[in-house]
């Protein structure tokens with residue numbers, strides 16, 4: 494326990510070095526209990542626990558053992574997978590060195606040995622360099638291209654689509670599957686939309702164009718809905734065929750989201766993708 498106490502002191506100091514996404518993610522329950530600390534996030538606005546069942550289900554269904562988490566933040570997903578999937582090999586990639594160090598310390602607390610952390614940027618230059626993986630998480634990173642990384646390659650919104658196709662194509666040569674989520678405001682700036690906030694069908698069409706041009710097949714798309722007491726938001730997974738239903742995608746999605754799922758974050762689908770070979 495002495496070791497955990499020392500790690501907790503280090504973690505407190507690191508968490509204090511607040512950055513843009515400093516206390517973005519919750520701690521997995523097991524680590525929260527061991528460390529007697531937790532970060533509360535408003536899960537009706539955005540959440541980690543709410544998205545995790547989709548991630549865990551897709552990894553289990555496809556027997557994915559080696560997982561790369563791009564933009565791992567403070568490691569909620571990487572650490573949860575390390576705990577839940579026996580024999581898994583995890584690489585957490587996080588540009589922010591303070592966050593990367595936090596993940597390393599948390600992995601120590603969890604006793605996860607097959608766990609690697611890198612602070613190498615997942616930019617165009619390096620996206621193919623992380624090694625081979627059964628699956629990658631690429632969640633809420635790509636729309637920051639041109640702001641947080643690859644500034645010169647994405648000078649404006651118009652350059653985004655072509656850049657994204659090239660970037661994801663390179664990524665597909667080293668990972669078999671990918672769980673992908675993106676924001677539809679460039680750089681997270683709502684004055685710079687890639688697709689309008691309430692244009693749900695536009696977001697679907699935009700992402701299908703992106704994935705098609707990048708050589709990824711869509712195996713499923715997870716859409717948020719109101720959850721229950723335990724999780725305020727839950728996801729249903731659909732095939733592409735199902736969401737292109739007779740009612741027309743826009744109307745169907747509008748009805749689906751309605752007043753229940755109001756946050757912009759939960760209007761970002763989770764895409765379950767397989768690299769075409």
Ligand SMILES: C[S@@+](CC[C@H](N)C(=O)[O-])C[C@H]1O[C@@H](n2cnc3c(N)ncnc32)[C@H](O)[C@@H]1O
Pocket residue numbers: 514517518541563564565566567586587588589592613614615616631632633634637641642
């Ligand atoms: C918006 S947060 C998303 C976190 C997490 N993937 C999620 O969906 O909850 C973006 C995270 O990615 C990191 N990041 C941004 N650009 C990156 C890059 N080029 N390589 C690695 N990490 C990056 C940021 O430091 C931040 O922690």
